[in-house]
Amino acid sequence: MTSSPVLTLNGLSKTFGSVQAAQSINLELFKGEVLALLGENGAGKTTLMNMLFGHYMPDSGSIDIFDSSGTANQLQLGNPQAAIAAGIGMVHQHFTLAENLDALDNIMLGSEKFLELRRNKSRAMQKVQKIMNDSGLVAPMNVAVGKLTVGERQRVEILKALYRDVKILVLDEPTAVLTPQEADKLFDNITAMTQNGLSVIFISHKLREVLAFSNRIAVLRHGRKVGEISSKEANERKIARLMVGEETKVFSRKKLEVGEPVLEVDNLTISGSSKRESISDINLSVNKHEILGIAGISGNGQTILANAISGLVKPSSGKIKIDGENILSFDPSNIIQAGVGRIPEDRHKDGIVGQMSVAENMIIEDLNSSKIQSRGLLNHEAIMRYCSDLSSKYDVRGPGPNASARLLSGGNIQKLILARVFEAFPKLILANQPTRGLDMGAAADVANRLLEARQRGSGVILISEDLDEILSLSDRIMVIYDGKLRIAETHDRETLGLMMAGEAA
Amino acid sequence: MIRVEPRNANSAIFSYGVPILSAFVALILASIPLWLAGAPVLISYVEMAKGVFGSKFAFSEMLTRATPLMFTGLAAALAFRAKLWNIGAEGQLYLGAIAAVAIGTGYIEAPAFILLPLIIAFGCAAGSVGMVVPAILKTRYGADEVVTTLLLNFIIIIFLQYMLEGPLKDPMGLGWPQSSPILDQGMLPPLMERMRVHSGLIIAIVCALIAQFMLARSVWGFKLRAVGENVFAARHAGIKVNRTILGAAAISGALAGMAGVSEVAGLKGYLTSDLSPGFGYAGIIVAMLAGLSPIGVVISALFIASVFVGADSMSRAMSVSSYLADLVVSTSLLCVLIGGFFSRFKLVRAKLEGKN
Amino acid sequence: MIEIFQILLTESFWAASLRIATPLIFGVLGALICEKSGVLNLGIEGIFVAGAMAGWMAVWLGAGLWGGVVVAALAGGFFGLIHAILTVPLGLSQHVSGLGVTLFATSVSYFSYRTALPNVSSPPRIEPFRPLEIPILSELPFIGTILFQQTALTWLALFMVGLVWYVMNRTGLGVAIKAVGDNPNSVDAQGLSVYGIRIGAIVVGSALMALGGAFLTMSAFDAFFFGMVNGRGWICIALVIFASWKPGKALLGALLFGAFDALQVRMQTEVGAKVPSQVFLAAPYVLSIVALVIAARRAEYPRALLTPWFKGQR
Numbered sequence A: 001m002t003s004s005p006v007l008t009l010n011g012l013s014k015t016f017g018s019v020q021a022a023q024s025i026n027l028e029l030f031k032g033e034v035l036a037l038l039g040e041n042g043a044g045k046t047t048l049m050n051m052l053f054g055h056y057m058p059d060s061g062s063i064d065i066f067d068s069s070g071t072a073n074q075l076q077l078g079n080p081q082a083a084i085a086a087g088i089g090m091v092h093q094h095f096t097l098a099e100n101l102d103a104l105d106n107i108m109l110g111s112e113k114f115l116e117l118r119r120n121k122s123r124a125m126q127k128v129q130k131i132m133n134d135s136g137l138v139a140p141m142n143v144a145v146g147k148l149t150v151g152e153r154q155r156v157e158i159l160k161a162l163y164r165d166v167k168i169l170v171l172d173e174p175t176a177v178l179t180p181q182e183a184d185k186l187f188d189n190i191t192a193m194t195q196n197g198l199s200v201i202f203i204s205h206k207l208r209e210v211l212a213f214s215n216r217i218a219v220l221r222h223g224r225k226v227g228e229i230s231s232k233e234a235n236e237r238k239i240a241r242l243m244v245g246e247e248t249k250v251f252s253r254k255k256l257e258v259g260e261p262v263l264e265v266d267n268l269t270i271s272g273s274s275k276r277e278s279i280s281d282i283n284l285s286v287n288k289h290e291i292l293g294i295a296g297i298s299g300n301g302q303t304i305l306a307n308a309i310s311g312l313v314k315p316s317s318g319k320i321k322i323d324g325e326n327i328l329s330f331d332p333s334n335i336i337q338a339g340v341g342r343i344p345e346d347r348h349k350d351g352i353v354g355q356m357s358v359a360e361n362m363i364i365e366d367l368n369s370s371k372i373q374s375r376g377l378l379n380h381e382a383i384m385r386y387c388s389d390l391s392s393k394y395d396v397r398g399p400g401p402n403a404s405a406r407l408l409s410g411g412n413i414q415k416l417i418l419a420r421v422f423e424a425f426p427k428l429i430l431a432n433q434p435t436r437g438l439d440m441g442a443a444a445d446v447a448n449r450l451l452e453a454r455q456r457g458s459g460v461i462l463i464s465e466d467l468d469e470i471l472s473l474s475d476r477i478m479v480i481y482d483g484k485l486r487i488a489e490t491h492d493r494e495t496l497g498l499m500m501a502g503e504a505a
Numbered sequence B: 001m002i003r004v005e006p007r008n009a010n011s012a013i014f015s016y017g018v019p020i021l022s023a024f025v026a027l028i029l030a031s032i033p034l035w036l037a038g039a040p041v042l043i044s045y046v047e048m049a050k051g052v053f054g055s056k057f058a059f060s061e062m063l064t065r066a067t068p069l070m071f072t073g074l075a076a077a078l079a080f081r082a083k084l085w086n087i088g089a090e091g092q093l094y095l096g097a098i099a100a101v102a103i104g105t106g107y108i109e110a111p112a113f114i115l116l117p118l119i120i121a122f123g124c125a126a127g128s129v130g131m132v133v134p135a136i137l138k139t140r141y142g143a144d145e146v147v148t149t150l151l152l153n154f155i156i157i158i159f160l161q162y163m164l165e166g167p168l169k170d171p172m173g174l175g176w177p178q179s180s181p182i183l184d185q186g187m188l189p190p191l192m193e194r195m196r197v198h199s200g201l202i203i204a205i206v207c208a209l210i211a212q213f214m215l216a217r218s219v220w221g222f223k224l225r226a227v228g229e230n231v232f233a234a235r236h237a238g239i240k241v242n243r244t245i246l247g248a249a250a251i252s253g254a255l256a257g258m259a260g261v262s263e264v265a266g267l268k269g270y271l272t273s274d275l276s277p278g279f280g281y282a283g284i285i286v287a288m289l290a291g292l293s294p295i296g297v298v299i300s301a302l303f304i305a306s307v308f309v310g311a312d313s314m315s316r317a318m319s320v321s322s323y324l325a326d327l328v329v330s331t332s333l334l335c336v337l338i339g340g341f342f343s344r345f346k347l348v349r350a351k352l353e354g355k356n
Numbered sequence C: 001m002i003e004i005f006q007i008l009l010t011e012s013f014w015a016a017s018l019r020i021a022t023p024l025i026f027g028v029l030g031a032l033i034c035e036k037s038g039v040l041n042l043g044i045e046g047i048f049v050a051g052a053m054a055g056w057m058a059v060w061l062g063a064g065l066w067g068g069v070v071v072a073a074l075a076g077g078f079f080g081l082i083h084a085i086l087t088v089p090l091g092l093s094q095h096v097s098g099l100g101v102t103l104f105a106t107s108v109s110y111f112s113y114r115t116a117l118p119n120v121s122s123p124p125r126i127e128p129f130r131p132l133e134i135p136i137l138s139e140l141p142f143i144g145t146i147l148f149q150q151t152a153l154t155w156l157a158l159f160m161v162g163l164v165w166y167v168m169n170r171t172g173l174g175v176a177i178k179a180v181g182d183n184p185n186s187v188d189a190q191g192l193s194v195y196g197i198r199i200g201a202i203v204v205g206s207a208l209m210a211l212g213g214a215f216l217t218m219s220a221f222d223a224f225f226f227g228m229v230n231g232r233g234w235i236c237i238a239l240v241i242f243a244s245w246k247p248g249k250a251l252l253g254a255l256l257f258g259a260f261d262a263l264q265v266r267m268q269t270e271v272g273a274k275v276p277s278q279v280f281l282a283a284p285y286v287l288s289i290v291a292l293v294i295a296a297r298r299a300e301y302p303r304a305l306l307t308p309w310f311k312g313q314r
Helices: A045-052 A080-085 A103-108 A121-135 A150-163 A180-195 A207-213 A236-244 A302-310 A332-337 A347-351 A358-363 A380-393 A410-422 A440-456 A467-473 A493-500 B012-029 B031-036 B041-053 B056-081 B089-104 B112-141 B145-165 B200-217 B219-229 B231-236 B241-268 B279-289 B294-318 B323-344 C002-008 C011-036 C044-060 C065-087 C094-116 C143-147 C152-170 C172-182 C184-189 C194-220 C232-242 C247-271 C277-296
Strands: A005-016 A019-030 A034-038 A060-066 A072-074 A088-091 A168-172 A199-204 A216-221 A224-230 A261-270 A279-287 A290-295 A317-322 A340-343 A428-432 A459-464 A476-481 A484-487 B002-006 B345-349
Touching: A005 A045, A019 A045, A019 A060, A019 A199, A019 A224, A034 A045, A034 A180, A034 A207, A034 A236, A045 A060, A045 A088, A045 A168, A045 A199, A080 A088, A088 A150, A103 A121, A103 A150, A103 C172, A121 A150, A121 A180, A150 A168, A150 A180, A180 A199, A180 A207, A180 A493, A199 A207, A207 A236, A216 A236, A224 A236, A261 A302, A261 A459, A279 A290, A279 A302, A279 A459, A279 A484, A290 A440, A290 A467, A290 A493, A302 A332, A302 A340, A302 A428, A302 A459, A332 A340, A340 A410, A347 A410, A347 B231, A358 A380, A358 A410, A380 A410, A410 A440, A428 A440, A440 A459, A440 A467, A459 A467, A467 A493, A476 A493, B012 B031, B012 B279, B012 B294, B012 B323, B031 B041, B031 B323, B031 C094, B041 B056, B041 B294, B056 B089, B056 B112, B056 B200, B056 B219, B056 B241, B056 B279, B056 B294, B089 B112, B089 B145, B089 B241, B089 B279, B112 B145, B112 B241, B112 C277, B145 C232, B145 C277, B200 B219, B200 B241, B200 B294, B219 B231, B219 B241, B231 B241, B241 B279, B279 B294, B279 B323, B279 C094, B294 B323, B323 B345, B323 C065, B323 C094, C002 C247, C011 C044, C011 C143, C011 C152, C011 C172, C011 C194, C011 C232, C011 C247, C044 C065, C044 C094, C044 C194, C044 C232, C065 C094, C065 C194, C152 C172, C152 C194, C152 C247, C172 C184, C172 C194, C184 C194, C194 C232, C232 C247, C232 C277, C247 C277
Parallel strands: A034 A199, A034 A216, A088 A168, A168 A199, A290 A459, A290 A476, A340 A428, A428 A459
Antiparallel strands: A005 A019, A005 A060, A060 A072, A216 A224, A261 A279, A261 A317, A476 A484, B002 B345
């Protein structure tokens, strides 16, 4: 890279409470370059970018932006508007789109005067059209964003940034919601844009795409920059070691004789209010000693399928049998009684009552048990004993059984849920995105627990958008796309990727 | 630049300190309207205190006034714990009072140990219906219970006027829209000689103790709290959410109905359309000031009642409008809200280095 | 049945409908603006009282009628600001804060009224807004009586329907308000202030609500009474759901409501002997509940309604 820098971060630091989220990080970005920012969850990637974009105020450090003549201008910190004015655009992992407005309104938001009597939508449209032509990012402009697909929404997010004439574009985990093929397409578009002089920082924890699509890789760990390497000289093993400090684990999955079916789903159809909430003609079965992986991009019906098996929604038609027994009344308490343990997708929302104590959350699915209550009155001592037993058995760490569950870290919340589920000795475990957002250690814990359950004789459904996780844990794999479930005959990345994109494989 | 950061632990200092401080601040702020109204501020406060603590009678009046506030406060606290916004305690109070009068004025002739429990049971049941209906409209049709309970208050008061002009009208009432008096054996016994304070107070305190115990120690209370704190997780964990909400609604309505019973069968003896000077709405403030804790309700009801009784007697002595009491009470709600914020969050001054 | 049709054909019936609808139009529009920005404003009932009292008091103290309108709007904006501070930067429960503002605004108004007029037996009167009789147009049969005998405040209400519609649907400000009520992060990410937009929307919405109150003391009646708002604010909260947060439908809902109310008053005189008068008195409240139950199922609430948003926490 011979061109001049467009951005330097100089010794940025940020602490949250006792956590040092970023420790004097220095970073340079050059014109027309794609810089990958790699690190585990909690390594400080998002914190760093939020400081760049003015969402967080750094504790110390400064940021310089270079104009076309190469002179440095210090960026006013903690001010998103200054960042926008300096030509920095950010595409957040969680889309920042108003779903009740169309894409064009979202793009124009904030770049026009409030009280202008006539909004010039046609001029804005012309500009957007030109950007779409140049970059190859195309999305419908006059449809409410709520009706767009995830891929389209992401393109709107990027267009929104480009509309502001950005020189530096930050993409936070842009491929988390895309199929491998869609991701490739996105990177093609990014390459096209960098040829027009745009500089891109993209944040990721996926080694493969980082190697394939960046010019340079910066690796963060525990809030520090631990390495910087040209992509040409890097390989997966090298950067993985930088990222976690040790080599990644491979799970040992013993071959087991599968047993009787514990779950059979016949022709299950749910007609929800939107496509994302509908599934049609789902057939599947899970046996004892078996993990069935269901791969797919979020929003293709996984949530609604999981909700049906959890008893949260009633199917429009079709049957669900657990251990040969037909489920007649779709209510979570029935499903729990029938022997299904559920690890919910959104653990903060569905998994715990944050304001209640850790102990209370451990027993919440077990309120009728004589272990913890008699005649409707709770036995406080028994609950405490039970909770501390489970906390040590499942390594739930936190401020103690009486503390609010919301104070636990994501990984410990997941362990709490695992403890609750495993102690009920379920016939079937439904794990929906069980490692999403967890750091590598906690994710490995969860994976080992699922393997242990399989060993113990449970059937497991593992719904995940992490293809590596599906491939390393599953005995059989199915792919969900557009509310339909198909069996994957061959277990390779290429085939699964095509199936996840809805193409015949 | 100032940022909001959550506090990690809710310390006891905050949960007790904030309501006390809020009440205190509201009382101090009352000096502003007092001063604007041209009253000597310090003397007014003295008069207010005398109105509550000046005599045994004054104190018993305060206890009398606190009784219905404890019931409506408990009604609000239990419902709010389940995130069921029962703003209809005023109407439910009147339903309870109507039921008490309907069977207590001679419809059933029975000795006290039968009639009194019957009056209480019917009063509670009527109040219960008044909250279960909006709760069903919420769970079945998704109709916001805030709006329905608020509107039901008006409907019930109109219904009350109809009852007092028609079926329940006292034939000996000289044409006034009021009910016949409740039979002597249907009245809640008084607690002190020649004072108005009655055994409704004891019932209210017992209700608060039971509610406190049930919330903390029973499966029923567990479910109610879980539904209130996170309805999604509660449903996911197999708790029957609608049933829990309807149960909370029934108990909440019954407590509000009991406020009506206690007022007619404990204090007034007959029913008029001005039985309650807004006890239902004041109950919301009582509950919020108590941090939704049932035991706390007893204490905050005593405080609110003191403000009402004290301001009443002060306004007579100083000729300041008695609406001052409502002003103090509503200010204390706003103060406790703000205080609640500072007990959950802290403001952190983010350093701006001189680089702008 | 025939009686009903006869009533529906009279000019005075429709004129009365529009008159009854006027305060509701202000109230629903105000609630609409607040809720579109993501904040429920249950302060509405108290803000009605404050608007009614402040507007009337200003005129009684010698201000002009329009001066009274401005004072009412300012009073509404003031109590709206309290609600805004409690619910937006402090992120407190919108339900409880709103009720608190209602109780506070009501007690401030009552206390001020009683303090200013300690010993009056009958409420003092002011000279209220007169119907705007527009030459020629007022003479038109039917329409002339209905439309051109209303006071200036009714015209202001109708104008506000158009203005609110225009701002919400045709300006960048409207786009920003709708966005902040759907996903505050969308506004924040574009460098706009979530707090600023929400606080502004609540203050302006509350000022509109107060005009509904002012109409009561300065146009419908000529004096201030305790309890005169009588649940109108709460009815507006039901109507805004019924109107699915659209200004045009809000007008329609308020008019339907006004027509029903005017009809029941006339029915009362027709069949008064057979049915207790309370049935008619209760009808508007029952109607509001029915409207709410019908609308609730298909209501698409602004997605961020009731959800506080804090800067820097996402």
